Amino acid sequence: MNLESAPQGVVAGSIPLFAGHPARDLLPLDGIQGAIDAIWRGEGATRLFNYGDEQGNPELIEFLVKRLRRGEGLEIGPENLMIIGGSTWGVDMISDQLTQAGDVLLVDAPSYRDALHIFHDHRLELRDVPIDEGGILIAEMERTLRELEAGRRAPKFYYVVPNFQNPSGITMPKDRRRAVIELSRRYGFVIVEDDVYCDIRFGDRLPPSFYALAGGENVLRIGSFSKTLAPGLRIGWLIGAADRIAAFVGSGLLTMGGGANPFTAAIVAQYCRSGAWEAHLRWLREQYRARRDIALAALESLMPASVTCTRPRGGYFIWLGLPSSLRVDDLAAAARERNVYFAPGTGFFVDPADGLHHLRLSFSFLPLEDLRAGIEILGDLIRQRSR
């Protein structure tokens, strides 16, 4: 089983603190089974096994549009939303359509490792800009944009996980988002917000999305059922201006394949329209919040004072800062000896050296006792090594 790029040699009985997956007992298997049964009992099952609409399952599009209009007051219609095969598909498709090899992108430092991987595969040049607890530093972003402009270049887009960022867990507040939109207009780049964690919030409302703040102009927003339903169904959605969505829908990828995963999209549509998703989300937020609390309490009591950590209000991840005397690769090697694995910070930066004193912990996947045990072992190792 893939554990989000498991390091080679992860053994049974180990503690994979890197795994950014839903825990097995958080997957609503009975609900999915019920949705499948309902599909089979209903009419029109046949069409789910043939090619589908290029834009995706119409019932699911309708459900999502209504939910976003009602829940966020988002001014979108069905022409602004398409179904995709998970956020991965979105990131890849956007890269295909908006860029050519050699183009520049802006990303956060740190940024989501697997998205960086896709951008590297597209031979794009990445410029990362430091973040603080409120996300990208606007002055630094502007400095990078001016530098690029001096070389007669502009980024094609800025890729950001705006809520409960992977890997840092931080959420960008409204003012910062507005400032980014202001820069995007001045320098002419698109904002790609990969917003797969927004429904796993533990408290207050989230800031309006980039899409909402920009009135939909030059923003592409990705959503996903992977974190809140089940990754194995491979279903997400993409929101954008009608002409951009039409361009994606009219691409060869969608024309040839006949829309994203018709059968599993129908399962998701059935599940959502029954009301089961909202009920599951309420329960799920409590589960993940309890996990976050356990992780933070363990970090508080078991880590030396020299270790910093973020305190995410949602999502899956906590970002740790190590004492400057301790390199994360040394810590990873020592942890491996104790069967504990985490995601070293080096993977989340354009220049791996920038992540030499950071690491990402995930609280989404592990049994709670393993989560605590893993943090305890890490605390011991850090204490031993940073004396």
Place this chain on the structure above:
Amino acid sequence: MNLESAPQGVVAGSIPLFAGHPARDLLPLDGIQGAIDAIWRGEGATRLFNYGDEQGNPELIEFLVKRLRRGEGLEIGPENLMIIGGSTWGVDMISDQLTQAGDVLLVDAPSYRDALHIFHDHRLELRDVPIDEGGILIAEMERTLRELEAGRRAPKFYYVVPNFQNPSGITMPKDRRRAVIELSRRYGFVIVEDDVYCDIRFGDRLPPSFYALAGGENVLRIGSFSKTLAPGLRIGWLIGAADRIAAFVGSGLLTMGGGANPFTAAIVAQYCRSGAWEAHLRWLREQYRARRDIALAALESLMPASVTCTRPRGGYFIWLGLPSSLRVDDLAAAARERNVYFAPGTGFFVDPADGLHHLRLSFSFLPLEDLRAGIEILGDLIRQRSR
């Protein structure tokens, strides 16, 4: 419902002779339902709803490798095969990894329209080479390669549907394949064989695949369950040299998404391993053969002698040649008035003008009475218009 890029305004009650889909009554829904039930009864259902192995469902890989070794004597191991989300995914992923914008590809004239669309999306330069009833003309192919070489260029790959080609229905014989491989070695390009129709053969054995003839060297071979099981499951496979497969499996696309469609791949694996697929294939070949026979008999008796047609020994398609006095766009306009739609030849060529006197009929999808009625209407229209 998408009917493989249905022309705008296709109305209910129309006869879509263009639809390259399995007919609804040829989809083994009971078998799929049985596979889903078995998955739910079995152990490990949970893992199918999380991220999967980047290479794809291991049981399905094992099944396909064994089947290809046994059925074709293909010398491959699990390291040579990965699961993909339908052949579309394969064509797109290969384009991503093997090309950059501006690169040249070789394709057949005519060639599969939706693949051309994907190549256009990747901003690739397409050179098409005429085919006859045995596929690409070797002398013409060599002439094109020499021209490119004179401009210090070489194609990145040659894209071909080797068996029951879309749109022509023709199959390339062994000697022609060998000659293409010889050219690929001399001029240094990869062969991408999109072999989604091989299991819908009506008679004799097929020629060995490019992959087999080349000993796996510089050939990527795509297979799919879309034509022989159900397109809506979005499952296919890709065969190649171990290092090439490893590169695809190690891409950001697979790392981030966790392998192709874990849940539906498990359904397909369960279905295949039960023996149901082989039994379905035997039945399916008879069904499609009967459809082909009905279509050819109707063409024989209802078309004027000035119309030519191919006589495919498998697959979904028949390619018609019109009298030179009749343009296919005029015929399409007249047919539309009678609620009959077909795929004009113009879509299958790099220069649409090359297809002005051809069209593609599909015998895979329509009810048999519609298939015959559609051909009868086309025959009448051609007769009226080519006097």
